Amino acid sequence: MTNLGRLYPLLDDVQLPDTIPYSQVSSWELRFLYLLGRHHLTGRDRLVELGSGGGGSTYALALGLRESPVFDERTGRLHAYDFFRVGKGTFASEKFFTSGAKPEDDNSFLNDFRGRLEPFLPFLEIHAGDLWQTSDAHDTTPVEFLHIDIAKTARVFRCVSERFLTRLRPGSVVLHQDFAGPRLPWLHHSTGALLPYIEIAGPPIRSTLAFEVVRPIPGDVLERISRDAYTVDEKLELIAAVQERIDRDHTGGIPFKPVLEFAKAYVAHYAGDHRRAWSLAKPLTGDEYLSRTRADHFDQLRKAYERDRAENGGGSRLGRLVKRAVGR
CATH class of the missing domain: 1.25.40 (Serine Threonine Protein Phosphatase 5, Tetratricopeptide repeat)
Known part of the structure; x- marks a missing residue:
């Protein structure tokens, strides 16, 4: 069993509160996020969620961190990145508003998000806006946890790869939430490029593939991923390598x-x-x-x-x- 694989047998027993905010990810994925926070993550390095949406995934992870015996709320920080608004290019739902619909004069649900996550605001840092603007190109702080639910376009994935994948270290955990999305092949061939340096946790949890970095990732590999410097044939081979590692998701549905x-x-x-x-x-x-x-x-x-x-x-x-x- 992999290091993260030990969490799988616990999935069925997780009972999340009914008050958890609306989320576009499945209950299985929310449970896994909770378990990561409760039983695996420490918060000694950066905990990063890219694409927090209405707050359901953030809430599940933060709840797990709060109940963790090792996470220190005084020093640990969970960083939540999102546009926090609806509109073209945001891939956000009006269900992220507390009312369930966008007010006529405001397309931002940031205040709604803050209200839902109020219990965790002391250790939650919110970064609202375009990821290219809200992330720091010069930040080299190691990332312990990276939840990627924002790379809906190649442009955004380039930002993710340049500014976050480069900060992964052995022990870092990555979740690709959109791994069941054929229109996002950069998630798949980049994972293929990382295979020599990672350990896949087990079957995907619904649409989410989880893996842990187990060896240092060479800089030239990260640069090729960031620059999209693979030919079509190379990308197909990298995806084929991933196909050899995974079959159906944890529930057998995908x-x-x-x-x-x-x-x-x-x-x-x-x-x-x-x-x-x-x-x-x-x-x-x-x-x-x-x-x-x-x-x-x-x-x-x-x-x-x-x-x-x-x-x-x-x-x-x-x-x-x-x-x-x-x-x-």
Whole structure:
């Protein structure tokens, strides 16, 4: 059993309070956060949550820290980062407002968040706004815990990798909350690049993959991740390496092998190779889980392929060369 794996048998016995704030993560993930705070984390280095949302995950973790025999509320700090507002590019829900809907004159739920987390404010530091603005490029303080629920775009993931992954040390714990999201392949191929230096805790907890750093991560590996300096083929190989390590989630509901295969299609899609993207995605249309939960993903890749095919002579390299030759 891995170091973090010892928490899995405790999941069924966790009873979180009914007052825990609304969250977009599952009850299983909230329980795991509580257990990390209660039984694993010390707070001697930075505890960082990227993407706190309405506060449910923050509350679960903070509650565990408060009940921990080793966490010192006088010196330990939990850092919560988020836009704390709804609107384009924030991926936030109006359910994060106490009323359940955004007031007409205010798109910020920061005060609602503060109110829900009031019991933990003495050791909670809130960083509201764009992560590129609220994080410190010069901060090299080691990070003991990093919960990543904010890397919905490649732009944000670059900030995460430059300013937070570089501060991981042996013993650091990382949670990728969106690991079941095929549209976020940077989470998957970056994990593949880190495999020689980490230990995966066990099956993902619903959409969350947890791992612990067990060896120092070389600077050149972190730099390549930050600069996105991998070819498409390299990224596909890195994702394939992750596929060899994980199968279904802890509850048996999410089949990660096809999910990661779908993520490969998005690597090609974002690289502009829509023919290859659809060739990777099309065989997955028969997968029960993906066809039920990711129909819009298939539509996106199929339409991109068809559009590219119409504009570039069938989508083949030869067709594109012919069109260029005739000046079209």
